[in-house]
Amino acid sequence: xxxxxxxxxxxxxxxxxxxxxxxxxxxxxxxxxxxxxxxxxxxxxxxxxxxxxxxxxxxxxxxxxxxxxxxxxxxxxxxxxxxxxxxxxxxxxxxxxxxxxxxxxxxxxxxxxx
Amino acid sequence: xxxxxxxxxxxxxxxxxxxxxxxxxxxxxxxxxxxxxxxxxxxxxxxxxxxxxxxxxxxxxxxxxxxxxxxxxxxxxxxxxxxxxxxxxxxxxxxxxxxxxxxxxxxxxxxxx
Numbered sequence: 001x002x003x004x005x006x007x008x009x010x011x012x013x014x015x016x017x018x019x020x021x022x023x024x025x026x027x028x029x030x031x032x033x034x035x036x037x038x039x040x041x042x043x044x045x046x047x048x049x050x051x052x053x054x055x056x057x058x059x060x061x062x063x064x065x066x067x068x069x070x071x072x073x074x075x076x077x078x079x080x081x082x083x084x085x086x087x088x089x090x091x092x093x094x095x096x097x098x099x100x101x102x103x104x105x106x107x108x109x110x111x112x113x114x
Numbered sequence: 115x116x117x118x119x120x121x122x123x124x125x126x127x128x129x130x131x132x133x134x135x136x137x138x139x140x141x142x143x144x145x146x147x148x149x150x151x152x153x154x155x156x157x158x159x160x161x162x163x164x165x166x167x168x169x170x171x172x173x174x175x176x177x178x179x180x181x182x183x184x185x186x187x188x189x190x191x192x193x194x195x196x197x198x199x200x201x202x203x204x205x206x207x208x209x210x211x212x213x214x215x216x217x218x219x220x221x222x223x224x225x226x227x
Contacts, residue, residue: 004156006138006156009154017148020205032214034214036218041220042117042220043205043219043220043221044157044207044218045216045218046215046216049214049215051214063191090156090157092156094214100145100214100216101147101159101162101170101210102147102159102210102216103159104156104157104158105153105156106154106155106156107155107156
């Protein structure tokens with residue numbers, strides 16, 4: 001069965017430092033990959049997605065993720081974080097023939113300190 | 115554009131009681147999902163509808179959980195009777211048919227005591 005692994009449950013980082021949140025998935029078939037962000041007491045918001053084409057995808061607020069098929073990874077990066085980036089980040093995968101249902105990882109809490 | 119609406123936002127019930135959650139998807143979105151998010155875990159799909167038909171309910175505990183989507187718009191998720199382990203946030207999401215992006219509501223936080 002499809003699964004998503006986010007090894008880091010919490011990542012503390014100082015403001016303006018770079019950050020990488022790791023995500024690995026298990027699948028031998030083509031997949032779609034997503035990063036969602038969840039702020040306290042809010043629902044999930046799509047941050048960025050990989051469907052096809054360029055393996056590097058970017059969000060409007062400076063995050064980027066790179067799809068690496070050989071390593072089955074989709075790590076999320078930001079060169080300089082802000083206090084407002086403090087949130088829970090979820091990696092998710094879906095398979096084209098699975099009615100696009102999302103399989104989520106357990107989440108990584110990004111804690112940005114001043 | 116209005117987002118996915120869910121109610122109530124919070125609910126506290128005693129075990130063995132029943133509870134219902136309501137979801138109104140984004141207008142025009144034929145696909146509707148209910149996810150369960152237990153504290154410290156990622157969301158897990160409970161059931162997926164396309165219009166008023168069930169696409170996937172393989173992870174729905176059917177002995178106590180039920181869901182319906184009459185008229186292919188609003189949806190309700192019911193738990194009867196509730197157990198302590200049902201304490202979680204219940205998220206509703208919707209999407210256009212064939213579109214890979216799902217939009218999530220704010221969720222209903224259920225506490226079973």
